[in-house]
Amino acid sequence: MNILFFKLTIIPLVIGLITLISRKWGNRVGGVVGSMPWVAGPILVFFILEQGKDFGIRSIPGILMGIIALVSFCYCYALLSKRMKWLPTLLLSYVAFALTALVLDAIPLTIWGIYGLALVVITIALYYFPRPSVGQAAPSRAKPPKYDLLFRMLVATLFVLAITGLAAILGPSWSGVxxxxxxxxxxxxIFNHYLQGSTAAITVLRGIMIGLVGFTTFLFLQAFLLHEFSVVVAFLIALVVNAVINLVSSRVWG
Structure with missing residues (x-):
């Protein structure tokens, strides 16, 4: 079946599912679930289908570097959300992501080195992660903006289309990052910050951080499993490991 069809259907469904989970079971659960490879996993599959398995495997070190940059984003957003509105917080956090990615790209590291560094950075960030402000009043916005779910689906789908469409130009390293x-x-x-204040944003970001150990391990394992197994088997094995790590991490850090 056409790859474009999967891009236009899988990502919106995933975004919708995660949004509904977050609304039903709370921001922390939504964050942990959101940290699973719902977007990165399909992107890696699309790399393999469109550019070849070797391209996909060579993109994995870049993806791990991107995860460390993602930690910078989460920490920066959580810290700044206490003092700023969502837009300046978002833009400065994107700057943190970009600077971290550029610095890491200049450092020669093996796949084991990047994985180890990612685990250390995630652990330190969780230990010092900003705490919600006690007694902070949430904005009086009881309901999400109209069509917010469709907007979320559209943005995520456009991103996947862009990153997979530009993969041949960017190359495996920066496609991965x-x-x-x-x-x-x-x-x-953004939506938690806008609707419920920084406390909700920090809670969901901490949930994402808790799930990053499993997410990082999922992608790290692909560097080895994809050499030995089909994409389906490699992903299933790593997903089981990811889920187990998330359960343990939720108990340790939750």
Whole structure:
């Protein structure tokens, strides 16, 4: 079946599902669930289908670097959301992502080195992650803006179309770095920040951070599993590992 059809259907469904989960079970659960490879996983599959398995495997170190940059985004947004409105907070957090990615791209690291660095950075960031402000009044916006769910789906789908469409130009390294670009994370953070204040934004971002150990491990395993197994088997094995790590991480950091 046409790859474009999958791009136009899978991503909107995933975004809609995560949004509904967050609304039903709360921001922390929504954050942990949102940290699963719902966007990065399909993007990696599209890399493989359109550019070849070797391209997909060579993009993985870049994806791991992008995850470290994502940590910078989450920490920066959580910190600044206490003092700023959503737009300046978002823009400065994007700057943090970009600067981190540029610095890491200049450092020669093996796949093991990047994975180890990512785990250390995630752990330190969780330990020092900003806490919600006690007694802070939430904005009086009881309902999400009209068509917000459709907007979330559209933004995420356009991002996937852009990053996979430009993959041949960007090459595996920078295609990988941009794969974890905080599109889904931004959507969750912005709407929670706008509707419920910084406390909700920090809560959902902390949930995402808790799930990043499993997310990072999922992608790290692909560098080895894709050499030995089909894409389906490699993803299923890594998804099980990801889910187990998320359960453990939720108990440790939750």
């Amino acid at each position: 941009l794969t974890p670009f905080p599109i889904l994370t931004s959507i969750l953070a």
